[in-house]
Amino acid sequence: MKYIDYYAALEVDHNASEADVKKAYRRLARKYHPDVSKEKDAEEKFKVIAEAYQTLSDKEKRAAYDQLGSHRSGEDFRPPPGWESRFSQGGMSDGVDLGGIDLGDLFEALGRQRARGGAGPRPHAFAGEGETFSMPGQDFEATAQLTLEDAFHGTEVNLDLTIPDIGPDGNLRQAHRNVRVRIPKGATEGQRLRVPGKGGAGFNGGPSGALYLNIRIAPHARFRLSGHDLYLDLPITPAEAVLGAKIEVPTMEGRVALNIRPGTRSGHKLRMGGKGLPQPRGTPGDLYCIISIVTPTAPSDKERALYTELAAAAHEDPRAHLA
Amino acid sequence: MTDPVELHFLDDDTLVPFTDLLGASGLAMELLIQLVEHGIFEPAHPSERGLVPAQWRVSSHALFVARRASRLHVDFGLDAAGIALALSLMDRIDALERQLHELQCQLPRQPR
Numbered sequence: 381m382k383y384i385d386y387y388a389a390l391e392v393d394h395n396a397s398e399a400d401v402k403k404a405y406r407r408l409a410r411k412y413h414p415d416v417s418k419e420k421d422a423e424e425k426f427k428v429i430a431e432a433y434q435t436l437s438d439k440e441k442r443a444a445y446d447q448l449g450s451h452r453s454g455e456d457f458r459p460p461p462g463w464e465s466r467f468s469q470g471g472m473s474d475g476v477d478l479g480g481i482d483l484g485d486l487f488e489a490l491g492r493q494r495a496r497g498g499a500g501p502r503p504h505a506f507a508g509e510g511e512t513f514s515m516p517g518q519d520f521e522a523t524a525q526l527t528l529e530d531a532f533h534g535t536e537v538n539l540d541l542t543i544p545d546i547g548p549d550g551n552l553r554q555a556h557r558n559v560r561v562r563i564p565k566g567a568t569e570g571q572r573l574r575v576p577g578k579g580g581a582g583f584n585g586g587p588s589g590a591l592y593l594n595i596r597i598a599p600h601a602r603f604r605l606s607g608h609d610l611y612l613d614l615p616i617t618p619a620e621a622v623l624g625a626k627i628e629v630p631t632m633e634g635r636v637a638l639n640i641r642p643g644t645r646s647g648h649k650l651r652m653g654g655k656g657l658p659q660p661r662g663t664p665g666d667l668y669c670i671i672s673i674v675t676p677t678a679p680s681d682k683e684r685a686l687y688t689e690l691a692a693a694a695h696e697d698p699r700a701h702l703a
Numbered sequence: 704m705t706d707p708v709e710l711h712f713l714d715d716d717t718l719v720p721f722t723d724l725l726g727a728s729g730l731a732m733e734l735l736i737q738l739v740e741h742g743i744f745e746p747a748h749p750s751e752r753g754l755v756p757a758q759w760r761v762s763s764h765a766l767f768v769a770r771r772a773s774r775l776h777v778d779f780g781l782d783a784a785g786i787a788l789a790l791s792l793m794d795r796i797d798a799l800e801r802q803l804h805e806l807q808c809q810l811p812r813q814p815r
Binding site: 406409410413415416426430519536559560561562563564566567571572573574575576578587590592593604605606607609611613646647649660661668670672 | 707708710711712713714716726727763764766767770771774775778779789793801804805807808809810811812
């Protein structure tokens, strides 16, 4: 089992009072809670902070934690002999393999045993003798990172989940599960999906938890994604802008002809209806071409001569309103 | 290999029974009802307004809202009023961020 320094996580001393621990937790929760934080890795950081608080804010758990001794964070360690039988109240006996679970799960299990009155005889520590106690499985949240192409066509992803649940022997264990899910087309950045029954297994007839999936779409070299709409930079020449043109633009389904009207300006937004991402229901999003007029960087002598002629012939003053 | 599992979108079009919020969030019915009183949840069909919340159907997006409410309750110790306030502010931030992102998408990138 890997050691985690809960005092360091909460940025408090080993002799911090209960009030100090609470204060530190509240300060850090506001900073790192994934619902309110924009900090990088907020979710992982908050998980440790919450674990640390759950352990250190509870007198008995804190005592049990302190008895683990001091180790470096991340260091592999085993609880000292007799530790489990002293603190786990029969949930896990000495010598039980703790390698598969982490420190947070261990302390969560201690809390659950106490909430259940503890002292349930092994191997059914979580269900006392003769009781018909059942528990729903844990919900699980995961993130699927898709390419824009995957989102457009729909895709299948394999999720490797590590779900803490309770084995048939009543002990806590880390279950590895591979779940293959079909992501229907129309999922977009920030979309949330749910799979009932694919979270942790329920115990003793309790229903399985649900799997919640958050969709992330990787940035695309060409298209920018907003909701179900796509944005594409479309450079055109000054001549195409003035005279109009029929040009080809890339879309998610190949190249499509687009009419540039005479007098098109930089920043104009040309909408190609229905060429964005499909929606699960209803009309698909749109593709917007953002026009930028690109001036020649190295005009030939002939171009320069023609532009000079154009300049002399120009009869519109674009700065008239600034006069 | 087994067939892949089909996922359900959490959105405004898919409806779920209000009582699904209990299991999804772990919140007590009492707190969920208080959140209803703060305007956080409402029935998807206005015709169900006359019924008690336990008989409502709500948008499946409400599952996400209820889970977020639960995190605010457990992790920050907020009561219904605090949760409702935080949720409304988060909604506004989400809307503003979407708008900002949409506007940023319209700015041409510096070519090369």
